Amino acid sequence: MSLFHFKPTTPGLRNKIKLFNNLYKGNSIKKLCKNIISKSGRNNDGRITIRHKGGRLKRYYRFIDFFRNKLDIIGKVERIEYDPNRNSNISLILYNDGERRYIISPKNLNIGDFIISANNSKIKVGNNLLLKNIPNGVKIHCIEKTPGSGGVFARSAGSYATVYSKDLKNVTIILNSGKYKTLNNFCKATIGEVGNADHFNIKFGKAGSKRILGIRPTVRGVAxxxxxxxxxxxxxxxxxxxxxxxxxxxxxxxxxxxxxxxxxxxxx
Structure with missing residues (x-):
């Protein structure tokens, strides 16, 4: 993945930078999506509670498998897709029983790779296992807060946590922010760090690109x-x-x- 700098042929392209990647160009799987109705920052009374929102393009929500509860079934990475609802990419997994699911795409997970979710498995990128079975110093993401709750920590682009120490009941991890979290031994986590780490280098170049994402202008009070x-x-x-x-x-x-x-x- 690399950064693509545009030639300044128009004012909107002068400072624009986008990611150059080989993501899947087709449509997502309908069974794994649902339509999202844009609220434009309004509550159930129709009052604006969050300013500077509205006017975005229609988008579908992709159901992401944060639970990874298909145990001991090998899955193959079919393709890697863009997800408009998050800054990380998603991978489509085809399991041996024929079911397909989306997961957060880790760094260095490629099309054709095989992954598995089990209580104890190999320390390999994309594999999901219990925290007590992960050695100290290994990078992990999509970490559960309580056993069976689904991945909560380290889900955004480029983020990860590191296993710091373990005892009989708990595991201590270090987040990107430097915070220490003590979690139950039976919480699950996925090996590796989240991909698309260059997302923060994107420059939109013009206001219209932000409007497409549903972000409206912010005006200074003194003006x-x-x-x-x-x-x-x-x-x-x-x-x-x-x-x-x-x-x-x-x-x-x-x-x-x-x-x-x-x-x-x-x-x-």
Whole structure:
């Protein structure tokens, strides 16, 4: 997988960067999808509760097998697909009994590879097994929080956790953020790290690409009128004239943190 830089033949292509990959170009399997109705950031009363959302293209949700509960049945990677609902790619697995399922596509898992989900199996990319049977220092992803709950931790592109230590009942893992998590021995995890790690290098190039994804413009408060925002109004360009607040007058979180740091460093 590599980055593709466009030639600046138009303003929208001047800074655009996309991923060059060999993903499957056809349609996804209908039995493993369902239609998603876009809510545009509105709740059940029709009120906007999350701003700057709406106007995206129609998309289908792909059912991902986070449980990996087809035990001791070998599966073959048929193809690797794009998923519009997440930043990682997904792999279509054909099991020996004829059933197909989608899983999060790990790094270095290729078309034609074989994987298996079992309580104890080989330490191989894509295999799913119990945490107590995974050696220390191995990279894992799609980790369960409680036994049988399905993969919760380390599911986004390029993320992984590392097995740190084990005892009779629990296993301690280290997440990408540096946090330590102590989990039950019988929680499951998949070997390897999530693929598509270059996703954060994508540059959209123009606002229209974001609008397709359902992200609407965010306007600064100082550029508004007084009736629209507490920072609005004034002659010419202003900095707001007050502490940074939300459109409803509440202090911003970043400013609250700044005030706490100042109080700690102030000598009374």
């Amino acid at each position: 508004m009128n007084p009736v629209d925002h507490p920072h609005g109004g004034g002659e010419g360009k202003t900095s707001g004239g007050r502490d940074p607040v939300s459109p409803w007058g509440k202090l911003s979180k970043s400013f609250k943190k700044h005030v706490k740091i100042l109080k700690k460093n102030t000598i009374l």
